[in-house]
Amino acid sequence: MPLSHIPIMPVDNPQVEVEKLDLYYGNAQALKSVSFGIPKANVTALIGPSGCGKSTFIRCINRMNDLIDTIRIEGVIKIDGENILNPTMDVIELRRRVGMVFQKWNPFPKTIYENVIYGLRIAGVKDRTMLDETVEKSLKRAALWEEVKDRLHQSAMGLSGGQMQRLCIARAIAVNPEIILMDEPCSALDPRSTARIEDLIRELRGDYTIIIVTHNMQQAARISDYTAYMYLGELIEYGPTKKIFTKPVKQETEDYITGRFG
Amino acid sequence: MAEHLRRGIEDLKKKVITMSAVVEENVAKATRSLLERSTDLANEVIRGDVNIDQMEVDIEEECLKLLALHQPVAIDLRFIIAVLKINSDLERVGDLAVNIAERSLFLATQPKICMPFDYETMSNMVQQMLGDSIDSLVNLDPRLAHKVRAQDDKVDAMNREMYETVKSEVIGGPEYINCLLHALSVGRHLERIADHATNVAEDVVYLVDAEIVRHTPEYFMD
Numbered sequence: 001m002p003l004s005h006i007p008i009m010p011v012d013n014p015q016v017e018v019e020k021l022d023l024y025y026g027n028a029q030a031l032k033s034v035s036f037g038i039p040k041a042n043v044t045a046l047i048g049p050s051g052c053g054k055s056t057f058i059r060c061i062n063r064m065n066d067l068i069d070t071i072r073i074e075g076v077i078k079i080d081g082e083n084i085l086n087p088t089m090d091v092i093e094l095r096r097r098v099g100m101v102f103q104k105w106n107p108f109p110k111t112i113y114e115n116v117i118y119g120l121r122i123a124g125v126k127d128r129t130m131l132d133e134t135v136e137k138s139l140k141r142a143a144l145w146e147e148v149k150d151r152l153h154q155s156a157m158g159l160s161g162g163q164m165q166r167l168c169i170a171r172a173i174a175v176n177p178e179i180i181l182m183d184e185p186c187s188a189l190d191p192r193s194t195a196r197i198e199d200l201i202r203e204l205r206g207d208y209t210i211i212i213v214t215h216n217m218q219q220a221a222r223i224s225d226y227t228a229y230m231y232l233g234e235l236i237e238y239g240p241t242k243k244i245f246t247k248p249v250k251q252e253t254e255d256y257i258t259g260r261f262g
Numbered sequence: 263m264a265e266h267l268r269r270g271i272e273d274l275k276k277k278v279i280t281m282s283a284v285v286e287e288n289v290a291k292a293t294r295s296l297l298e299r300s301t302d303l304a305n306e307v308i309r310g311d312v313n314i315d316q317m318e319v320d321i322e323e324e325c326l327k328l329l330a331l332h333q334p335v336a337i338d339l340r341f342i343i344a345v346l347k348i349n350s351d352l353e354r355v356g357d358l359a360v361n362i363a364e365r366s367l368f369l370a371t372q373p374k375i376c377m378p379f380d381y382e383t384m385s386n387m388v389q390q391m392l393g394d395s396i397d398s399l400v401n402l403d404p405r406l407a408h409k410v411r412a413q414d415d416k417v418d419a420m421n422r423e424m425y426e427t428v429k430s431e432v433i434g435g436p437e438y439i440n441c442l443l444h445a446l447s448v449g450r451h452l453e454r455i456a457d458h459a460t461n462v463a464e465d466v467v468y469l470v471d472a473e474i475v476r477h478t479p480e481y482f483m484d
Contacts, residue, residue, distance in 0.1 A: 218333050245335040247472030257335050259264025 007249045009226070009239040011037035015179065015209045016061060021075035023056060023065070023233075030056045032233040033075075038226075043201060043210045045224035045241065047217060049261065053233040054213040058181045061211065062098035063091050079179070096123075099172030103184035105164035107156040107171070112139075112148050115156045115167055119175035134174050142170035143200050162193025169200065173208075180204070182212040186219065198223050217257055221245045229253045267332040271341060274324050278345050278352075281317040282396040285352045285359070288314065289392060289455060292359040293385040296366035296448060299374070307363035314356035321349045337469075344469040348399065351458040351465075355392065358451045358458075365444045365451070375441045378431055379424035379449055387417060388452045388459070395462040404470045410463035411475070417456040424449045 014037030023031035031053045038044050046054040059065045060077055063084065076083050084094055096119065107115050114121070116135045125131065135152065139145040144166040148159070156167055165185060172180055182201070186194040201210060201223050214220050220227055221241060228238040229252075237244065237253040248254045255261045288307050295303035325346045328334065334342060369375075391413050398406040428446050432439055467475045 217335070221335065246339065248336055254336050258338050259267065 007237040007239070007253075008036055008235065011039050013040065014038055015040035015080060016211075017076075017078040017081075019076040019078070021057075021060065021077060022073070023053075023060065024072045025068075026070045030233050031060075034230075034233075034235045036228065036235055036238050038209065038211060040209050041206050042225040043205050043212060043223055044226045044228065045220035046211065046213045046228050046230060047215075047220050047256070048230035048236075049256070050215075051232075052230040054230055055183050057230070058100075058183060058211055058213055060085075061179065061181055062095050062100055063089070064100070066091065096175045097177055098179045098181060099175065099177035100181040100183070101165070101168050101172055101185045103187050105161060105168050105188075107159070107164050107167050109155065109157055111153045112156045112159070112167060113152040116170050116174050118171060123175070138170040138174040139167075141173050141204070142166045143196060143203070144170055160193070162189050162196060165189060165193070165197060166200065169197075169204075173204075177208065179209045179211065182210065184213055184215065187215065194219075229256060231256070267328065267334060267338060270324070270328045270332070271338060274321065274328065274342070274345055277317065277321050277324065278348065279396075279400055281314065281321065281349070281352055282399070284310070284314055284317065285356050286389070286392055286396060288356055288359040289362075289389060292362040292366070293389065293452075295363055296369065297382065297385075299366070299370045301367055301370050304363035304366045304370070308360050311356050311360045314353060318349055318353040318356075321345065325349070340469050340472060344399075344465040347465050348462050351461045355455050355458045358455050361451045362448055365448045368444055369441060372441050375438055375445070377445050377448075378427040378442060379420060379445075381445075381448070384417065384420050384449065384452055387413065387420075388456045391417070391456050391459040392462075395459040395466070398463055398466045399469075402466070402470050404467045407463035407466040407470075411460055414456050414460040417453055421449055421453040 016038040018037070019035050021031050021034040022029065034053075034057065046057065048054055056065065060073060061079075061084070065071045065073065073085060075085070077085055079094075079097070083089075108118060110118075113135055116138050117125075117131045120131060120134060136145060136149075139148060144163060147163060148167075156164065159167060169180075169185075186197050189197065198219065201212065204210060205225070212220075212224065224241045226239065227241045227244040229236045229244065229248075229250075231252060237248060237250045239249070244253065245257060248257065288310050291303050291310075292307045294300070295307065325342050328342055332338075391410050394406050394413075395410045397403065398410065424446065428442050432442055461476075464474075464476050467473060
């Protein structure tokens with residue numbers, strides 16, 4: 001049987017390896033034996049109906065779920081070979097390596113400049129030249145520099161929604177992460193701002209491993225290299241985006257992406 | 263939204279089936295017009311082509327509308343892309359039927375000649391291929407589509423043979439050269455219809471299996 005008929009694509013040299021991941025909210029199981037590899041420096045999209053476990057899943061990758069008491073996680077998530085679910089894992093260091101951008105932009109009520117270097121500040125960096133360079137580099141990488149370079153010391157709260165979201169991306173980039181998690185980063189933006197963020201995601205690919213949760217199927221198709229379809233806590237199908245959107249292997253995937261679902 | 267797309271696709275399917283039926287009928291009439299030396303039938307074919315052209319435009323617009331409004335994926339995307347291509351092929355088949363009808367109009371004015379090839383066998387074979395390619399679309403039957411692809415080689419062989427026959431007949435009796443050249447064109451038109459039927463069949467394979475089989479040999483055996 002050719003490889004293309006296996007619904008879960010094997011990945012050479014994955015950066016994130018998930019093995020038999022189970023997650024329970026109290027007695028309710030939200031993730032069921034999820035196993036797959038996420039390739040380095042590519043964009044991987046997670047799609048599936050609400051409540052299928054996409055957000056829960058990406059929140060495992062930087063251990064955001066640790067903040068919820070009733071959660072129990074079993075299984076393994078390796079980043080560059082190291083199990084990050086290990087209790088001895090340095091979570092602060094993990095979250096530096098794994099940045100996150102949320103659905104609703106959340107800049108701090110500080111200046112644009114301070115927002116970008118927030119991570120460096122708490123890490124104790126004081127070198128002004130280094131901070132200035134980081135601000136310029138991160139804002140340029142986030143395609144925001146030209147719009148804000150003359151008002152770096154003004155409040156970030158005066159930016160538009162799309163700009164604030166790009167600022168959050170700049171803030172994530174500033175601490176030099178390897179992986180960026182994005183949970184519906186465009187769902188509250190207009191089409192123009194969405195297009196800018198999508199362009200940015202394509203630009204960042206190659207330097208960062210991006211894992212994005214999206215409800216917008218066309219967005220997943222446009223920006224991702226690989227797509228994973230989840231349903232009721234299970235990974236149903238995973239493979240190159242081009243294949244998932246032209247000829248998915250599983251009927252469930254086809255039904256979901258063509259809107260025949262339910 | 264999804265229901266809206268579903269209805270659009272159903273409508274598109276009906277339109278393409280209607281167009282196929284009209285094209286098939288025009289090809290049948292054109293080939294009969296030559297056999298029966300009937301100028302009435304030939305003129306009917308020529309007049310009927312306007313309808314086919316209009317259907318082609320309607321179907322293309324419908325496909326573009328569905329693509330623009332629904333950004334379909336997977337089977338829906340493959341269906342619309344396949345219909346877009348099949349639509350062009352069917353329209354070309356309609357034009358070739360007109361070309362055959364025009365040849366019959368001319369040949370009807372000339373003394374009856376013996377066709378330089380087995381016209382009846384070739385035209386039946388081509389019509390069978392066209393019918394099968396359309397059936398493979400209606401029933402989403404890739405097996406039948408593969409059969410059409412295999413048949414195309416036989417029609418190509420008949421076409422090549424015909425050239426040799428015409429060449430020797432022209433040498434033997436140059437007074438019939440005009441008629442023979444028209445007959446040669448008819449054979450060529452039939453062969454082109456078989457090619458378009460093959461294209462349709464290949465698009466059906468793509469539609470069902472998501473596999474592009476053009477430019478690859480067909481090893482299907484009956």
